[in-house]
Amino acid sequence: MPHMDRRIRVLIAKPGLDGHDRGAKVVARALRDAGMEVIYTGLRQTPEMIVSAAIQEDVDAIGLSILSGAHMHYFREVKRLLEAQGAEDILLFGGGIIPDEDVPRLKELGVAAVFGPGTSTQEIVDFLRRAVPERWRAQGLA
């Protein structure tokens, strides 16, 4: 199975003005420890910057971390730009302080998974190990 050799590449991004980066960094490090290639954007990224970094770095997934309440806006924008650039195959997921009510709305937008406070990093690792190769198979890459 060729895809077994391929390492999952993930962009962890902090969109907008929110500076709460503890979660993003812990997740980035956990994914790296799990053998993935992780690019962390640093703070204060616009949706444009995030999507352009994702395409340039040829990542399989983008994880957005938002604790400011502005999640609907940023997920919508990132999704829109991914589609505009023909990069909708990049898996979009995220986490932060996101009320349950908003999770179905995010899923409708095409966000693959939302991880709230208290999620173990292993859960996120497992999710990516499952979802990313699925995409590879769907795209005939594997």
Next chain:
Amino acid sequence: MRKKHDWLRETYQKSLEKMPERPIAHRTLSDIAPEPLYTPEDIGVLDPEYEEKRGYPGEYPYTRGVYGSMYRSKLWTMRMFAGFGTAEQTNERFKKLLKAGQTGLSVAFDLPTLMGYDSDHPLSKGEVGKCGVAVSSLADMEVLFDGINLEEVTTSMTINSPANAIWAMYLAVAKKRGYDWKKLGGTIQNDILKEFIAQKEFIFPPEPSVKLVIDTFEWGPRNVPKWNFISVSGYHIREAGSTAVQELAWTLADGFEYVEAALKRGLDIDEFAPRISFFFDVHNDFFEEIAKFRAARRIWAKEMRHRYGAKNPQSWMLRTHAQTAGVSLTAQQPLNNIARVAIQALAAVLGGTNSLHTDAYDEALALPTEESATIALRTQQIIAYETGVTHTIDPLAGSYYVEWLTDEMERQAMAIIEEIRRMGGVVRAIEEGYFLRELAEASYRYQQEVERKERIIVGVNAFTDEIPLKVPIQLVDPEVERVQAERLARVRRERDPKRVEEALAGLRQAAVEGQNTMPHFVECALAYCTLGEMMDVLREVYGTYQEPAYV
């Protein structure tokens, strides 16, 4: 050896003259009447280090509290952080909190305001009014404090990079309404160093940022003498993942860094130091938190007196606000958070805090609702009025564990403070990425301990069976952005453009020439310059800061 009756006759009595005992029964439920203070004398033991390490409340080194009579006379200030949506909505919440018995206001600003952008700036999109109230000009500030007597309340404002501008707007409201600045009480957070370390709401590079802070050290005591122009904050450091010892050490190191910067400007330590205040987190480890507050007071007093040569005892006193640990709240089984908050609040009180915010149980989910915020306030009131912990001052003093742990935290914190000093101070350590690395390590270590179940979090990695429970969520009206944009448009239309231009030019000149910026911020506020306009002037002069992306 100083005896307790001497302290009672001198310090305690003097404190009562200023602030008599509260007219409630200082008696237990069995009708035992505790004395204001207990010392080794009361149980017939010897403590040769008593005076040096513990001392008496209201006396150096203040381990047992900064005021002589502490909660016997005056409870801590119950100060609940609030702010969301428009100035109108937050003003309404303030009035309700005051009516519910809260004793001070505390303003949460939204991210655009914290980052110095107007509500209609492109980068503000989606963020206006979300995690606090939007304030883009004096017009918003006028609405925010409408119908509130600024000489009667004290107001704390959590604002850092744009602190000078926001404080100027508050002072401008007071001036326009005819209040006397000499009578105004409150706090601006204005602690930029911890922004670089942890909270990350910085705009300018560290050096000009510290310069702006020192402008308030110079201008504040002469113009608004009762105002705390800084709240040196460990809260955000802890929330970003530090340990309690790191929080203690880094916060005090930040405090010393400001003192040194102010001394370098030639300011008199005993003029500015009495108005330096602090802000600590209070997390789950009960005794460690209590020890942290006691150690913080002792370290600050010793260093201010002996290292920096302050003569005024007020300069030695570490007065602090505390907030229960938002980071300890769980989204799982959210009602459990009420218990966590109560225990943390009790630790802050037993640690002798001077002011306290209790988190609402739903804060891992969203901004608090009115009901959850009220329960949080009631939690403080139950501790204050029902538990009896206020009968006697510093009731845990003399506990072998608490005293040992206080010493141990002091020892460990001082070792870190010395390490930072060897690096050349906090700004140098920021530039070297020291704090980013240490925080990333500490928070990852903690997360791994939780995942390995070496640390148990109830409802998260143990005892997870739960009846699904929906708690109501506070949502922010998306209309906020429009309301704000309209008010800004009106402000820009109706103000005197010449006065705006002159005020901004004055600010620019002060920044370029290294003069004190505060008088110019006040003039800008009065001229209805927007926050974004003021910050843009400084962005041009000082440049902006990007931190390295370290994982």
